[in-house]
Amino acid sequence: MNHFNWDYSFLVDFDLNNGFSKTAETTKRYLSQMKDMFYDVEAAEEILKTEDPLIYEFYELGFPEREGDLAFGTTILYPGLVGEEYYMTKGHFHTKLETAEVYYTLSGEGYMVMENPEGDTIEIPLVKGQALYVPRRYAHRSVNTGNEPLVMFFTFDADAGHDYGTIETKGYHKMVVERQGKAEIVPNPKW
Numbered sequence: 001m002n003h004f005n006w007d008y009s010f011l012v013d014f015d016l017n018n019g020f021s022k023t024a025e026t027t028k029r030y031l032s033q034m035k036d037m038f039y040d041v042e043a044a045e046e047i048l049k050t051e052d053p054l055i056y057e058f059y060e061l062g063f064p065e066r067e068g069d070l071a072f073g074t075t076i077l078y079p080g081l082v083g084e085e086y087y088m089t090k091g092h093f094h095t096k097l098e099t100a101e102v103y104y105t106l107s108g109e110g111y112m113v114m115e116n117p118e119g120d121t122i123e124i125p126l127v128k129g130q131a132l133y134v135p136r137r138y139a140h141r142s143v144n145t146g147n148e149p150l151v152m153f154f155t156f157d158a159d160a161g162h163d164y165g166t167i168e169t170k171g172y173h174k175m176v177v178e179r180q181g182k183a184e185i186v187p188n189p190k191w
């Protein structure tokens, strides 16, 4: 367990090539923990017969959920497919819906898939060297459409909270799939 003094100042290491940190704690998400989030659950179960691949991991500091603090860290989303759907993060709304977030792409390529409670959707490419703004009220999920890890640095209000809810079971209105070797954004048939 790391201890930081949130009322003073501190330094923490993040490798801006691979996203790893020697200090921050890592949380790993394996396919077995999110197989129902992929559209093709049968394809997920087929993979799980022989292996349980690591889909993504993130490094964070165990921030107190206090108003005024900023949470930050890195996400490393590995390349791969479940059926025709690219590896992706679970994604979430913020419990405090009116809370934005910034993602900076350190390496790799993909999409940020966003949608608000009214069902409006936004998909923006994640490009190395560019910061992406996730607006207030939008759930957000990143998708890796490349062949190497998609590495991002993020920051948001520490008390924003994470709300998986409906979106965890039904998924987003849009999904990103590989067809004829190319990434395509298509409607999710579950909606």
Ligand SMILES: [Fe+2]
Residues within 6 Å of the ligand: 092, 093, 094, 101, 140, 156
């Ligand atoms: Fe978030």
